Amino acid sequence: MKDPLLHIQMVIVSMAVICSSESITNLHPVILIPGSGGNQLEARLTSKYKPSSLLCNRWFSPRKDNEGWFRLWFDPSVLLGPFTKCFSERMMIYYDSDKDDYDNAPGVETRVPHFGSTQALRFLDPHLKYITTYMEPLVKSLEEIGYVDGINLFGAPYDFRYGLAAEGHPSHVASKFLTQLKNLIETASNSNEGKPIILLSHSLGGLFVLQLLIRNPISWRQKYIKHFIALSTPWGGTVEEMLTFASGNALGVPLVNPLLVREEQRSCSSNLWLMPSPQVFNTTKPLVITPNASYSANDIAQFLEDIGFPQGVKPYKSRILPLVEKLVAPEVPITCIIGTGVKTPETLLYGECGFDKRPEVVYDNGDGTVNMVSLLAVENAWANDKSQSLKVIKLPGVSHTSILKDDLALDLIIGEICSINSQFSSY
Numbered sequence: 001m002k003d004p005l006l007h008i009q010m011v012i013v014s015m016a017v018i019c020s021s022e023s024i025t026n027l028h029p030v031i032l033i034p035g036s037g038g039n040q041l042e043a044r045l046t047s048k049y050k051p052s053s054l055l056c057n058r059w060f061s062p063r064k065d066n067e068g069w070f071r072l073w074f075d076p077s078v079l080l081g082p083f084t085k086c087f088s089e090r091m092m093i094y095y096d097s098d099k100d101d102y103d104n105a106p107g108v109e110t111r112v113p114h115f116g117s118t119q120a121l122r123f124l125d126p127h128l129k130y131i132t133t134y135m136e137p138l139v140k141s142l143e144e145i146g147y148v149d150g151i152n153l154f155g156a157p158y159d160f161r162y163g164l165a166a167e168g169h170p171s172h173v174a175s176k177f178l179t180q181l182k183n184l185i186e187t188a189s190n191s192n193e194g195k196p197i198i199l200l201s202h203s204l205g206g207l208f209v210l211q212l213l214i215r216n217p218i219s220w221r222q223k224y225i226k227h228f229i230a231l232s233t234p235w236g237g238t239v240e241e242m243l244t245f246a247s248g249n250a251l252g253v254p255l256v257n258p259l260l261v262r263e264e265q266r267s268c269s270s271n272l273w274l275m276p277s278p279q280v281f282n283t284t285k286p287l288v289i290t291p292n293a294s295y296s297a298n299d300i301a302q303f304l305e306d307i308g309f310p311q312g313v314k315p316y317k318s319r320i321l322p323l324v325e326k327l328v329a330p331e332v333p334i335t336c337i338i339g340t341g342v343k344t345p346e347t348l349l350y351g352e353c354g355f356d357k358r359p360e361v362v363y364d365n366g367d368g369t370v371n372m373v374s375l376l377a378v379e380n381a382w383a384n385d386k387s388q389s390l391k392v393i394k395l396p397g398v399s400h401t402s403i404l405k406d407d408l409a410l411d412l413i414i415g416e417i418c419s420i421n422s423q424f425s426s427y
């Protein structure tokens, strides 16, 4: 019997040979686009800030620079109960239905440091490297084959609390990010003899990249994009997101009470974007079951109402549903690399005690966070599309985030980059 892992390893070995025979100066620039929570975020509190308690007063904020900026994400003080609440109220964003757009909490200014560099995505807190490592192992692997930060390797961090909205709806923060990313792509290409770019995203970053591509003309994509490598992309959302909205998600941090961060998590428009899409999930299959009702991907609006978040209904219906209506093929070559065979929430069973109580979770296949049907959604959607080149690589036993540090996964990602670099440009 053929061992699939052995086969993958042999492919990697042959790719490494191809890569080392390439001159370093021939590398196509790579831009990294992180997932939700995958880069640092800074905040500054102004006199308009109204803390809910003395503890959250702006004078008690963490280490600040002389202009008052401090790291909002990630700061380990969120792990301590009383400070979790301060963190949560500073992270909240608010939907203004007159403007049809989202804003920060009053008196909270935010900014994304180090745009253009990989610096803000390597670690979420540079003082706590070990526990907040994010893209560091991937960046290191890229450096080993000749990539250099700021020369042919770039990072596109963003304010991951804000998602995009369907055409015709403003989304000032996320739209500004798309413009910045577009400019970065053009600058990086121009400073590398006009070579087109390899975009390398993780998780939510992939949804932003797809939107960037389809919102720009095909001539632009052909000029500037060599390849799009999408790691662990939740193309059709996740069932886990319904758990986050209903009961909060402590993100695996044992000391955090999920109910303390639930309100903040519900407020983020990027989270609403990650609800299971009715285009991708089987709409006759219940994803959440309670003694009173059951909810499929077709019932997300009702679900938001019933969990006690009716504010989410209007933006969900008007801004998200039309955004996820169709997975448009961008017609640039794409490689999806995904983990599989990790138990992933598939159905949530709530009892009589309501949504504040953790549900019983039924698991199925996925990467631990994203369901199989969502990871494979573009393969299904573009199966008959001859103009879309798509390759899907599955990594058994690799989880949603371990794809960024697992040795075999990293070798495979680097192998893919080497192979792309050794292809003659088709443009």
Ligand SMILES: *[C@@H]1O[C@H](CO)[C@@H](O)[C@H](O)[C@H]1NC(C)=O
Pocket (backbone or CB within 6 Å): 282, 283, 284, 285, 286
């Ligand atoms: C969709 O889900 C229903 C209910 O679980 C199931 O009977 C049906 O076979 C599923 N359809 C597909 C295409 O998987």
Ligand SMILES: *[C@@H]1O[C@H](CO)[C@@H](O)[C@H](O)[C@H]1NC(C)=O
Pocket (backbone or CB within 6 Å): 290, 291, 292, 306, 350, 351, 352, 353, 354, 355
């Ligand atoms: C079901 O309905 C009852 C009565 O309206 C309510 O108290 C309970 O919280 C509901 N349970 C869930 C899980 O929605």
